[in-house]
Amino acid sequence: MKHFADITSAAERVVDVAEDLMQQHGFNGFSYDDVAGRIGIKKPSIHHHFATKSELVTVVVQRYTHRVREYLLAIDGQHGDAPARLRAYAAMFERTYDRERRLCLCGMLGAELETLPEQVAGEVKRFFKINADWLGEVFAEGQAAGTVVGKPGGKPGAANLADAYLCALEGAMVVGRGMRSDRSPALVAETFLSTVLT
Template identity: 55%
Template sequence: MKHFSEISATAERVVDAAESLIQERGYNGFSYDDVAKLVGIKKPSIHHHFATKGELAAVVAQRYTHRFKESLLQIEGHHVKAQDRLTAYADLFEKTFSTNKHLCVCGMLGAESSSLPDLVNHEVERFFDVNVDWLTHIAQDGQRAGQLLSVLSPEGIAETYLSILEGAMIVGRGMQKGTGPSHVASHFLKALTIA
């Protein structure tokens, strides 16, 4: 499988189109024909860059995880307190959701994991591992600093918070509500934060 950093400009446009389609419809809801129409190229050209749909989706997830990791570093560089970092983290999900109620790429793919190729599931698992590890670290720091309650373990906070945000996107889309992940996250953080 190609690494996202090694792909051509045309292949990157293909990845951009596939990412948007995954966020709207999921892996099983789009075809190479859909991608070709969005990019304005012929279907064989897509196969030239990505032999299989699984390879394409894996590169989409790989690049998405990389961008997310960069955003996590920016959060750490701009915020010191755990609750501020957790609020900024929720804003990443809100930003995605505010674009036509798009869902997280890896959340969408995770929902379809039983029908995905192994290479896609591997990249999805890596995304969730990165996020749970980062959130666990932030929760540990917040509890040590007396900013967050210790009613849940740091790992419990991490998994619960990530699940809340992914779920808020799905419920927000399903209920056609304007409120998204940030709204739900603020309630969780109020219950978790030491005044």
């Protein structure tokens, strides 16, 4: 399998457009022809870069996950406490949604999971695990420092809080779209945090 860091600039263009199309229309809502049309080339040229749709989408998700991991590392470096880190995390979702209500790529693919190639489904699972694990550590840290409700090892558990926060943010994009609302995911995040931060 091709690696996202090891592709030509022409192939990168394909990945850029495919990512954007999937955040807007989903895996089952975009075609090779859509990608080609946006770039201004023809359909078979896409196949030259990525032989199958499964391969293309796998690379898109791998790169997306990589970028989110870099963002999480940046948060760790720039913010010292749990509340600031959790708000910075929500800001990532907010910026995505503010671009014409684009969804988190893996939020979209999570909904479509039953129709995805097995390899892509595996990458989606990996994305969520990375996010849930990072959030779990942040919430645990907050509980230890006393900035988040609950005691370390007590209730509500840090892993459960992480899960709920992640679900609220992913859900905020889906519901916001469904309601055709510009209400940012950050508002949902603030409501959640207002009940969880001490």
